[in-house]
Amino acid sequence: MKIEKELLEDHQIRLHVEFEVEPFEKAKHLAARKIAKKVKVPGFRPGKAPYNVIVRQVGEAAVVEEAMDGFIDEVYPQMLKEAEIRPYGPGSLEKVIGLEPPIFDFLVPLEPQVELGDYKALEIAYETPEIGEDEVDEQIEELRQQQAVTETSTEPATEGNRVFYSVSANRAEVEEGQETEIFPVRFNSLIIEAEGENQNQWPFPGFSANLKGMSIEEEKDIIYTYPEDHEDENLQSVEAIFHATVTNIQKVSLPEIDDEFAKTASDFDTLEELIADIKENLGKQKQNEYDSDYNDLVLNTLVEESTVKFPPQMLEDEKKDMLSNLEYRLSQQGINFDLYLQIRNMTKEDLEAEVAPLAEERVKRGLVLAEVAKAENLQIDPQQLAAEAGRTMEIVTRGMSPKDTKEFQKSDYLSSLVNSIMADMMTRKSMNYLRAVAKGDPLPEEETEESDTAEAQETPEAEATPEETLAPQTPEEVPTLEAEETPEEETSASVEESAEAETESE
Structure with a gap:
């Protein structure tokens, strides 16, 4: 076969391919046999009519149409091999130029490519957040309002x-x-x-x-x-x-702020104990928020310094995943997807347009993190993977009958679930590595199961904007996509929720 390649700006490639005549003629004869089994031809038993008779009976166009799928399925892998192409996913037949000889144009999405910036030179200041007295006072005031x-x-x-x-x-x-x-x-x-x-x-x-x-x-x-x-x-x-x-x-x-108030508003006997607990919880909250923002800053900096190429099909796949997760979370809260669109005063097309930049950001961040893992040869501990998969399986199969659980464990989806968990764990390792580089800390050793899980709360995916609660807290907080699901790698929680959605759909 003769192949001409045209690289397109959207990271796809157009292949202009001229095939040998003989393989296509063979495909046409096989197609004619299939047609002969379906069509009654006078004077011939089903499937026994010769090729030229079938062509006269149904027309050559029908035979060619029947032959195309089988022919392309046969030659497509060889075409990619000869063209030395690594595709992202299935290509498409763009145009039939001629049939004698067969000349076709194919459009093939290319595997994403990432040229990392100098991630080992990342240096971003890290400042431990402090708790202000006004923040403590605000918490106390909220408790007073609850006891009012x-x-x-x-x-x-x-x-x-x-x-x-x-x-x-x-x-x-x-x-x-x-x-x-x-x-x-x-x-x-x-x-x-x-x-x-x-x-x-x-x-x-x-x-x-x-x-x-x-x-x-x-x-x-x-x-x-x-x-x-x-x-x-x-x-x-x-x-x-x-x-x-x-x-x-x-x-x-409002009650007076004293020990009696502390006893009524909490499990503590003194105001001093209550304030100490508030400071501790505020400290943890601010630390988690700061760590999440810091990780975002580190990863966004590297994404901006990197060159990331991917085909439009990859972006569409990400958009579908995000909308599917959104629809599942809405169903968990008893909200119909159409009702959600009405609340947001938008069409599905509007929502798809809104999710597009978020999906693009997710794709870029995910690809950059994956490339860091590849560059540093980061590995997942099999025991940690087994433990994480076991926890997720327990959640997914909770409420299933023993029979349904056994069937699920045998299904193809189980391997997909494990792959998702493994990708999630690798994402966390990559983020931990970049975080250490940016802070100037010693590079992380192999994390324990506990530390891996803890870091999940600090990776950018844990910010989970379009994947958190959709219930409005105040009248103006009608759910938006940003309020439910965030762009980047998945956390363990999101993997579990996706698994639950998949099993429910089955």
């Missing part, structure tokens, strides 16, 4: 009151192509706080100040202009009119 005694008030709302209200928002000025409504009527409650202490309120910082002095059933229009750097690009610099209605007002009596 409330009673309905008929007086106008004042500082310290909890106000229940409904609110909707519209644009003050509507340009062509824009919708007037920013969000429909929603219900919420908040404490009217002192000025300067209300920056985390919804629907915008300092909102409670506008409710001060309002009475039950009183309505009010509030004008607010979103900042230029607002996280939602559609709302940046937008002037909005909020229509608020107070539905209830409660006086809030």
Whole structure:
């Protein structure tokens, strides 16, 4: 066969291939035999009509069409071998140029390629986070609010009151192509706080100040202009009119901060013990958050310094995986996928467009980490793999009958599950290695099972934005893709959830 190659910008290759006539003629004769078994030909038993009779009966085009699949299946592997191509996945027949001789154009996605930046020269400052007294005070205040005694008030709302209200928002000025409504009527409650202490309120910082002095059933229009750097690009610099209605007002009596409060609000006998516990938990939380952000910074830095090429099919596969995981997590919370789209006020196409940059980031990060593992010849301890697989299997088969468990253990999916776990463990090893290099720490020895699991909480995948909870905590927190699933390598938890989704679909 004669092959001409054309490398495309999207990391695919077009192969212009001229095949020998004889193999294609053989494929046509085999196709004619198959057709002869299906078609009644006068004067011949099924499958016994000669080739030229079949051609006259059904037409040469039908024979060629039948022959194509078998012919391509036979010659395709040899074609890739002669072209010295390592494909990412199945190629496609792009065009039939001619049949005498057979000349076809194929489009083949290429295996991804990564040219790593100088990862051994990574150097990023690492600063252990500190706990501020204001953070401790905030935790204490939350506990006080939980222990608060409330009673309905008929007086106008004042500082310290909890106000229940409904609110909707519209644009003050509507340009062509824009919708007037920013969000429909929603219900919420908040404490009217002192000025300067209300920056985390919804629907915008300092909102409670506008409710001060309002009475039950009183309505009010509030004008607010979103900042230029607002996280939602559609709302940046937008002037909005909020229509608020107070539905209830409660006086809030807060307990004194003393040992008695500590006993009521916790399992501790003294305020000193409670504060010590809060500091410890805050320390762990901030450390985990900082480590996750640090790992993100390290990996993103290396990705930016590396050259990563992959075909569009790989990106599409990643998008499908992310949307499939999202749909599964929604089902776990009893939310229909179509309902989710309605809540987000978007179409499936909108969601696919939203997930595209996240999927691209995941692909790049995953490929870079895999290349680091390859470059450093990182290995997975078989005993650790067996232990991790055993834990995952226990979770996946929980609730299954003994018969179903045995069938699952024999299924092809089990090997796929183990491969996913192994890839996840390798990802963590790669991230641990890069982290040590960037911090200037000694390079990690072979991790123990416990340390591997602990580090999983610090790898970028553990940030799990599109894979965490989708339940809104405040009215404005309608789930977004970023709030459920993150781009990069999978954690053990995500492997387990994917396994559960797969077994449920079966």
